[in-house]
Amino acid sequence: MKKTVVGALLSVPILFSCTHSNDVSYVDDNPKVIEIGENVSKKLLKTLKEELVKAISKSPYEAIEVCNKKALQLTKKVEEEVDHGIEIKRTSLKYRNPLNKPDKYEKEALIKFENTTKEGKNLKHLIQKVNENGKTYYRYYKPLKIQNVCLMCHGEPSKMDKQLLAKIKSLYPNDKATGYNLGDFRGVIRVSIPEEMVK
Ligand code: HEC
Numbered sequence: 001m002k003k004t005v006v007g008a009l010l011s012v013p014i015l016f017s018c019t020h021s022n023d024v025s026y027v028d029d030n031p032k033v034i035e036i037g038e039n040v041s042k043k044l045l046k047t048l049k050e051e052l053v054k055a056i057s058k059s060p061y062e063a064i065e066v067c068n069k070k071a072l073q074l075t076k077k078v079e080e081e082v083d084h085g086i087e088i089k090r091t092s093l094k095y096r097n098p099l100n101k102p103d104k105y106e107k108e109a110l111i112k113f114e115n116t117t118k119e120g121k122n123l124k125h126l127i128q129k130v131n132e133n134g135k136t137y138y139r140y141y142k143p144l145k146i147q148n149v150c151l152m153c154h155g156e157p158s159k160m161d162k163q164l165l166a167k168i169k170s171l172y173p174n175d176k177a178t179g180y181n182l183g184d185f186r187g188v189i190r191v192s193i194p195e196e197m198v199k
Pocket of ligand 1: 052060063064067068071072090091092094095096097098100144145146147149150151152153154177186187188
């Protein structure tokens, strides 16, 4: 009797994990998804870069404020400017802001990018088809690489400005986003596109 109960209990999470893993699939290049995904992620990159350059020219400390206070706000703004229903997020396995923590599908995509980068391959994008709360979305993932300008805030802690590092640590006590080198895979921009927009 006891054994059956334990057996039944054990099988529950397994059943659940099976149904959930069916909710995501990888799809081949879809021109419409790529077009929307590229447009939206480029718009976000341009917006963030403009603000960053403006702020860095004043002081790196001010730039931290921009990233800290404005990154999510600017992402929302771009989201409102593009077609209704599209959602944008920046995420990473080594995230700085806990609000950017990847969900399980994002994590899966991030690991794929990380592995292909390690193999020396260059994956230009990934597309998932995801079922969320009864609605189907395409998720377009655009990888982000570390450039020189990023090292100031995401580089080797020993090479970073001490005061800047202290400021980052005070804002993000659990920061995971340092220790990168030029060309490293940093994370992605994820653009969610409702299925009906692609038809
Ligand atoms: C002036 C400092 C600064 C610079 C320069 C900078 N970042 Fe960041 N970055 C931050 C801060 C602060 C956050 C957390 C802010 C947020 O998104 O809420 C962040 C967050 C991110 C995130 C979102 C995931 C996470 O870790 O929370 C990505 C992706 C990212 N940065 C990539 C880059 C890339 C790529 C560059 C270079 C092109 C760059 N950053 C340059 C400070 C910086």
